[in-house]
Amino acid sequence: MAARAESSDFILFFYRRVGEAVGNLLDGWGFPELAGNYTLEPASRRGHGDMATSMAMVAASRTGGNPRALAGKLVEAMQADDGLEKLTRFEVAGPGFINFHLREAALVSAALDALALGDRFGSRAQENPEKILLEFVSANPTGQLHAGHARYAAYGDSLKRILAFLGNHVTSEFYINDFGSQMESFGATLAARYAQDLGLEAEIPADGYRGEYPRHVAGRIRDEIGDRLRDRLKPAPTAEAVDFFKRRGCEIVLAEMEAELGRFRVDFDSWFSEAGLYASGAAARVIENLKKDGHAVSREGALWFKTARFGDDKDRVLIRKNGEPTYFASDIAYHAGKLERHERFSHLINVWGADHHGYVARIKAAMKALFPGRDEPEVIIGQLVSVIEKGERKQMSKRKGTMVTLSELLDGIGVDAARFFLVDRSHDSAIDLDMEKARLKSEENPVYYVQYAHARISSIIKKAEAGGFKPVDHAGYDTLSKQERQLILSILFFPRVVQGAGDMREPHRLTVYSRELAASFHTFYHDCPVLKAEPEAASFRLDLCRLVRNTIATSLRLVGVSAPEAM
RNA sequence: GCGCCCGUAGCUCAGCUGGAUAGAGCGUUGGACUACGAAUCCAAAGGCCACAGGUUCGAAUCCUGUCGGGCGCGCCA
Incomplete structure (x- = not known):
């Protein structure tokens, strides 16, 4: 174990050696914890050596000594350590920094050790790997993926690769929101487009989806079935017809999303359907359990989850007055199910857009109620991507047509430039994307x-x-x-x-x-x-x-x- | 009104859980190829780190407040 750390991570090895060398000294000063928790950083390149630590100054603030004098004593202790003395020279500098000048032999041999590890250099093997379920993108299957999804895809997939490289067992998952009013409205839109395709009078519902994409999906369905559903559309489409368009449309959209993500080098291990939670009865079971435990109560004709007890601002509706469950209801079932799957995940990570951050307290409250004492799901909020058009900043919107699709992004600047660009900035800051400039400047x-x-x-x-x-x-x-x-x-x-x-x-x-x-x-x-x-x-x-x-x-x-x- | 994120060079952004004289790319200016790849390198110019307090030996970093921008605060998802 130690030998492994030595060869694969010289800096960590060095860090520990320094801590060991000064352990007794720090003990005597009544500050033993500093040995395992001090800062060691690459020195700013101004003749301050290769690395530096401020441990003497930290020790001085706790023990009341003179920082430079303490640094001198620490250096004496380090020099007395033969192994350490072989690795580095020491220097007390400035207000009490200790600078390390690594010896040539140490650098050369550390480099050759690293080379021997090949593409495993930097990786870790863990004896008890954490089993992580990492959820991201999770777009509604009612349209194309846009640059916002691309950002979370690039972020989530990179995080997956990194965590796996560090020895964790990571499963990536796309949660499919294929249930609820938006899907209904998408199905109705497709039915209308299909009807128009056949030359029939049909109007897109008021809450339906404008734009070219639904027409494209309807066209694909027509290619598959011809005019077979013509007589189910007038005067209005039958419920069965809408249901068919919804289901088939969803399949087509998902297949296109999967292909597009694949082109973006993002391959999900798992695609999980929200509708499936209702089909299997999982959602109903969770709701029953909540009622039984007294967490869910009827009020004003709806069923409420008393999330306020668990840190949320207020209670939330699970089942509406009209009998339809809310998104929250299935999401609880979804998250609860994650912990009960055969993989036995030990940690859940969700990557959500900033427009969902108001939802975090709610889902955490739900999980706290259902699994008291368990590790809370970790929710990472990524800031949004806006589109700049003619100098104006607009939020990405399917309905308003102000969006850059993933496919346009890839056609415009390519996979490598897009991925690098999107992960290069912290997920905590918002991105403005000007496609004109991005295309022009992609070679930069x-x-x-x-x-x-x-x-x-x-x-x-x-x-x-x-x-x-x-x-x-x-x-x-x-x-x-x-x-x-x-x-x-x-x-x-x-x-x-x-x-x-x-x-x-x-x-x-x-x-x-x-x-x-x-x-x-x-x-x-x-x-x-x-x-x-x-x-x-x-x-x-x-x-x-x-x-x-x-x-x-x-x-x-x-x-x-x-x-x-x-x- | 309340909550989360952001405010660093002309522009786009880093700055690791508090460290020494705040960094890079683009842009501007001036240099370097009979050379292992010039898609590169070197140098110059450019900063009240939004503002005001506080904590600390030490603050761009932590805390409080103000201002500015983004996003939320549904029986939408």
């Missing part, structure tokens, strides 16, 4: 900067192989240039970055990282010849190139972006 997308580094390296490696490059032993290489140091250090932090991206649910850390790593590589490349260097340097640098290539490829893979060998 930073994804190409990163991919170019990958292609460049691939080209060097190919050249080396084609030219019969003969490596020599370079384990003792110890004359690192400034650029090599920087590059190795960037790489050694990769496992920490992945871990942070997973823990904080922030995939954008990987795109940011990949850009920085690419920059370190380009600088290195410019100043340090690889194949033309002295044999030992050339051998080492070629390995360093391989390591950078692996690390860039992994960073990109974790956000679903390709790493081309040539471009």
